[in-house]
Amino acid sequence: MHSLARQAYGQVQHRTAGPKEIEHAVFEQITEALQDVAKTEAPVPNVYADAVSRNMELWTILAADLMSDANALPLETKQGLLGLSEFVRRTSMTLLTEGGDVTDLIDVNIAIMRGLRGDASVAA
Numbered sequence: 129m130h131s132l133a134r135q136a137y138g139q140v141q142h143r144t145a146g147p148k149e150i151e152h153a154v155f156e157q158i159t160e161a162l163q164d165v166a167k168t169e170a171p172v173p174n175v176y177a178d179a180v181s182r183n184m185e186l187w188t189i190l191a192a193d194l195m196s197d198a199n200a201l202p203l204e205t206k207q208g209l210l211g212l213s214e215f216v217r218r219t220s221m222t223l224l225t226e227g228g229d230v231t232d233l234i235d236v237n238i239a240i241m242r243g244l245r246g247d248a249s250v251a252a
Contacts, residue, residue, distance in 0.1 A: 159237040184220035
């Protein structure tokens, strides 16, 4: 499953875009899969699990990047994003074992996408 998130990230990297645009595109692609699941009254279990797992993998990759010495984000921003990453991990594990509504994951991703686009009033 980890390869699916990396594959999605790789597909998006082929576009001519900066790092923020690439990150936004990856979040957008995975969020659309979550939104598709949310719109379906009785989602197919493997489609549901794939959407939640891909999102969790994206956040795992993001957390690893945040821990890297090469990541130049301010410490406070890193800490906030790592907290969100942990929230996504815990929520995803609950969803994968018990099922449920993926709206919280969608909301977090949308806030991140808005932040990547520079809409600080929403991302803060």
